[in-house]
Amino acid sequence: MMIVRHAEHRDLDDIFILAGKSGVGLTSLPQNKEILLARIARTQKTLQGQAAPNEQGYLFVLEDTQLQRVVGVSAIEVAVGLTEPFYNFHVGKQVHASQALNVYKALNTLFLSNDHTGCSELCTLFLDPEYRKDQNGKLLSKIRFLFIAAFQQAFQNTLIAEMRGYSDENGRSPFWDALGYHFFNMDFSTADYLSGIGQKVFIAELMPRFPVYTDLLPLAAQQVIAQVHPQTVPASRVLESEGLRYQGYVDIFDAGPTLEAEVKNLRAVKESQTCAVKIVSSLPEATGRYLVANDRYHDYRAILIQHAADADNLSLTAEQAYALGVQAGQSIRMLPLDKMESK
Structure with a gap:
């Protein structure tokens, strides 16, 4: 498992x-x-x-x-970024224009960002x-x-x-x-x-501070x-x-x-659900794959199961319950593995 x-x-x-x-x-x-x-x-x-x-x-x-x-x-x-700066490039644009020369150019740039x-x-x-x-x-x-x-x-x-x-x-x-x-x-x-x-000081010391024109x-x-x-x-x-x-x-x-x-x-925040554990000797025919976790902060355990939909209970084998460290009646959190399974 x-x-x-x-x-x-x-x-x-x-x-x-x-x-x-x-x-x-x-x-x-x-x-x-x-x-x-x-x-x-x-x-x-x-x-x-x-x-x-x-x-x-x-x-x-x-x-x-x-x-x-x-x-x-x-x-x-x-x-x-609270101890050492967290760097990336922001991909943006700078416009160079002249009405007198009838020139308008929007150029892609990279700007060092925190x-x-x-x-x-x-x-x-x-x-x-x-x-x-x-x-x-x-x-x-x-x-x-x-x-x-x-x-x-x-x-x-x-x-x-x-x-x-x-x-x-x-x-x-x-x-x-x-x-x-x-x-x-x-x-x-x-x-x-x-x-x-963790040796990131050199990034701040050496990276260009001005925009880089990607066209160059x-x-x-x-x-x-x-x-x-x-x-x-x-x-x-x-x-x-x-x-x-x-x-x-x-x-x-x-x-x-x-x-x-x-x-x-x-x-996961919007669609995960909690339900009670039901321990069974054999699982019913599965309708989808689900992520299942015991919601214990210090002793977190999670597995992937085949599950038959049930709004109130989640059927687990004794082996699955043991892996999660849960017993019958205790609460677990579950979420369909793939988004399409939640529709």
Whole structure:
């Protein structure tokens, strides 16, 4: 059985292996045990109420309970940019016009921005390639929305998610090569890694403070602005199905798009329901797939089930109830896996 739960210290080695498989571009999952251990410790401090607002974050793992192995991770940052500046580019326009010369030009620009300071952020989504099947990716990604729906008071009003931008099979980013490289004089993977392990001061020191006219960039760089990496397209579509949208902000390194939404408008917030557990020996014929969580803040557990619709009760097998840590009559939260199933 696949189960989502909070990351614990015993998961470090498995998460380190996953980090090695993630490749270039996932800055929040560096293959660095010290950094990863700090992420786990920060999760535990957040759950215990011992973390300041600027330090709060949740790291979830997807565990194959049969093998007792962590095969995926996803995370939520409670408020970005409160300790170190959170940078991205705002994609805008500047108009250059002259009536005397009968010239009017609207030019696309990139302007360094801190507009998302204080927002909550979805991040660090990675699933072992061997497990990219059976809806595991959707479970790992979407369960964060169900957690937010249950504990809205723990998060900010706006939620964002930075999508991995385009890079080729060798890890080269056309956008970085055309812009960032000229200011940093290092390759994309090095800058990406330094950002991922928290060494972000160099961004403020070296990035251009004035608008960048995108028409002056090579065509290859222009074409990847706000373009999602091919491997990240499924993850992007999942987030869009939950209510997040591109609003004109891109990553400063690879120009991947930032998606955002008001928490109150998320599908999970508006449509998730609580109901009582009913334990049965065999399940009735299923009508859809549902995310199910126990709504326990400190001991969060979530699974994906096939479910027959029932307004008052949710039928679970004894195995499923055990995985969630719930008993008959106790309350759980559920949400259709896909938006079309809720119609």
